[in-house]
Amino acid sequence: MNLQSLIERVRPGAGGGLPAAAQAPRDGGRSPMRLRWPRVAARLAVRQLAAEVFGAPGYALTLRKPPAEGFAAAPRDPRPADAELGKTLLTGRFLLAGSVMDLGRRADPAGVVTGGVGDPWNRPSPTRRFAVELHRFEWLPHLMLTGERGAREALHLILSWGQAFRRWSPFAWGHETLPRRVFNLACAARRLSAQASAADRQALADLLAIQARHLLRLPDDRAWAAEHVAAAALAGCVLSGQAGDRLLARAMPRLKRALTRSVRADGVHASRSPEAGLELLLDLLTLDDALLQRGLGSPPEILAAIDRLGLAVNALTLNDGRLACFQGGEPSTRARVAAVGVREEPAADVAPETKPNALGGYQRLSGQLLELLVDVEAPAIPAFADTACAQPLAIEVVCGRDRLITNAGWSERAADRQGLRLAAAASTLTLGEASFLEPLAGWSARVLGPRLEGRPPRAACARQDGDGAHWIEASHDGWVGQFGLTHTRRLYLDVRLDELRGEDVLAPPGEPAPSAAPFAVRFHLHPGVSASLSRDRKSVLLRGATGRGWWFRTDAKDVAIEPSAHLERGLTRRTLQIVLRGAARPDGETRVRWKLSPAGGGAEA
Template identity: 30%
Template sequence: MVFRNCWRRLKVMAASLPMRRKTSFYPVFLYRDSGQGDIDQGMRLVGGRFRIGWHDYFLPYRGGWQGNWPPEVKRWLYSFVWLRDLHALGSHEARLAARTLISAWAENAPNDSIAQEGPVMGMRLASWLGHYEFCLMTATEETQRRVMEVIRHEGRILAALLPLSPQGWRGLAALRGLLAAFMAVPEQQGFFLRYQRYFPAEMERLILEDGMVADRSPEAQFQCVQELSCMMAMFSALQLEPPPLLPVMLAKTCPVLRALCHGDGKFAVFNGSNERSAEDIQALLDRAERYRVIATSLPKGGFVRLALGKSMLFVDATQPPARGFDRAAHAGTLSFEFSNQQNRIFVNCGACSEQTWQQGLRSSAAHNVLVADEISSSDFGADGHITRRPAHVECVHKSTEEAHWLDLSHDGYYPALGTVWSRQLYLGQNGEDLRGSDIVEGERDVRFVIRFHIHPDVRVVQEDDDVILYVAGEIWRFRQVGGVMSVEEDLYVGRGKPEKTYQIAVSSRGGRDIEADDEGVTKRRQKVTWLLERVPD
């Protein structure tokens, strides 16, 4: 490993040496980046600022590319993916803003390690080429020549960085950047050869057998499909046949992307994902897929998707993603989301890039799970990776035409508390009857809370032993046995900003003894059963 790292540094140093060959002043091949842009963000960019999460930041217009932005903001800014926003705005001012910022980078790029990260560099090169016609085609020859020098230079560095360690879908972004560099400078055959060499391996480690990405995230699935779709467009512009694996993987990932949406056409909120607009998702699928197919099961991806009547139930039924694919993962093992028609009822809380919010939103308490003794089923390190996770997660699904049953369990609380949590879920009555049973077994009773986070569009009223949910003109009733129920204030960020809402919290009571195990140790069992049902008109 030490030798490999030293060799990679030597390759990068060699790639950074000045080129003797004269650079042409325009790319040989171009393509159009078809990613959806945000017009509102484009207007902010023209005004010299941008918004990430819930904060506004200033652009480096005339002060160079140095700045004290947070790392995740730098990754977004240095990637130039925001050229999509300026292109979507499409005004003359947007074109000049894009050209000015690219020219400033070409003249004086920041001396920042984040700017040299493979995925960031790949997104930057692909963005420059994908929006070249929009913002650079009418620039001066000197500006275009300088930009081409940077494309050639950064393409060499990117080629030297490969292969990358596992980076989730961002590994595809690095490869797409290398393909973009080849399009601009096709005489650099090494760019294309490196792409061909590492693309199959990236596909093998990123995309699971059922088409789910290893990140196990709807948002990561979206980004993966977008990267593959853009690669197809690039091969079309090159008038070359794509690698056989590329259309095959695109055909595998699109049905999964469609399957990860509720009835409103937006994402289920798991593992760093928010709802995202249905229009964005559908626009990508329209570009990327040949047939409207939906994945019926995700055994390797670990999500259970149950559709019955007009209702939909999503369950996170396996371990969190492996290291390298877990930077956005949440401690939401066995969490679920439930919707009826286009109306979300029970939801996880969402995700955001704000450092002060990330830890709380990644914790188990921000999901529809049982939280034992106020700890999470997984822990996270300072680098964002998971440091502790459940060792065993079980899921058994049985069904008839009228109903579904799920038997689930995980041991994420066992190391700290010596307990195992089991959850049984039932969906029946044409999707209008959702029942659950949550059981904690261990050597002693533990304190726990079962949390049911409610979507902001639902009106909540507590009446005696019931909680009444008013959902788009319909009435749903929640009740439980075995715990102490309360309704608490809550926050939901799944639509990109904090929204006040409510959650149902069912706290534990004392359990009972159960039969001794093989070693003669008597165990304790605590059990809560609950029901959500639609009240007939």
């Protein structure tokens, strides 16, 4: 499967429904559509009811009481902001989601240019993703770093948004944009008010209160309920008087319940996305700061969630300072990951900070320079499956400070590239260029979201740790339905030699498979990693940014270096992949062995 076909394999809205491989009847002969229609009908009914209520004349009046009185807190969001980007915004050049909008200078009603930044709200955005970040106010933290002028421009943009979108609309007031806008506005509101007149200060407070109240009325979305309710609670901390007190009184009990669903006992986010766990932790740290400013303090449930999430983020951060790319999460940035601090006094039921060998369905192998994470668990449960990826036994490998082997890093930012959620976009094995789970497409995806359809694989894992060595054997049965074969991945790390040995095995679990099936074992390389195939076509020399070399060797009959893709902030970066191809025997085991070891020489890692 080439790069372009991988990226475009399934696009939401590209009609036709599921691919043929995913349309086989399941569950007693009932088709996927028959199993799906009750969910579609229920979601459509909720959506229609919400549209009728929120769009009704007079609905806005129900959001105005009690009136906002002012601001009582200025919470600090630990996420790093970029002052240089803020300066660019002041010139009227908005760079969001990889696209640019030049706003020019603002003019008064007489057409006289006033020198301020033009309004983006009365013109089309270059891409949908640009519009999402624009309406989320993702530009606000950067603009606030530029001082008083930036605050004045931000205040104008916010108030002009309120004028342009004061009436409810599904996009501007929906799940996709409203929660982050409330969060960003709450963090900046008190500082913005210092640059505002009395009338503008009241308008700003009203705008925050109205949006936060509406946020608590949105239909329940369990997957992101904790993030949404945390934003409303943050607004409650920021607003003074009854407006803030009532928001807090409504939001805090809901947040406690949502955290029990969103944070597993081991601290991993229920979606199993390392990035989702990081972002929720940053939200809770901001809320904790706001509660302290109000003299309230965070309840035990929030403190426990912060502790557990912090330990999980630490465990799923690789030695290059960035997150592992698994299950709908990108690697984030070193600065964003470093912004997460470990609490000085962790809760009594949380172990001290460590990097455990096993956590949240991920297994870690650590040598002197070499570090590996492997995904050994099935994708997330249906309530959190909108960002799940069908990539069992995928691995990420960091050697020194170089991330050599990675995965595509698909996230919801790249919603139009659903094919990158499948096994061919990860460092794992595929059979017949197929997938045992497929993202919904067409109108079903527009109603239910781009969730995966199919039978989730059953996974198993065994581990042994000895003196100077670690061994893992993990397997899954995702390919049994289509090809009658199970996939087992064995990994052995010699700590002294920093040598990783791997073996991928395909075998029928019982009766022989129907026929031979072509397979491919892929190792996607991080952008910037160079790869040179040897003359015997059995070895590949890999070099990362530090210059240290690593040999990748294999006994596969067909070895190739091919184009690949890696995503960061939803933008595609071209890279390479090592692909080992062959055909699986239907009547016995098929094995492919490979090894990663230091090449010697080069710069120190």
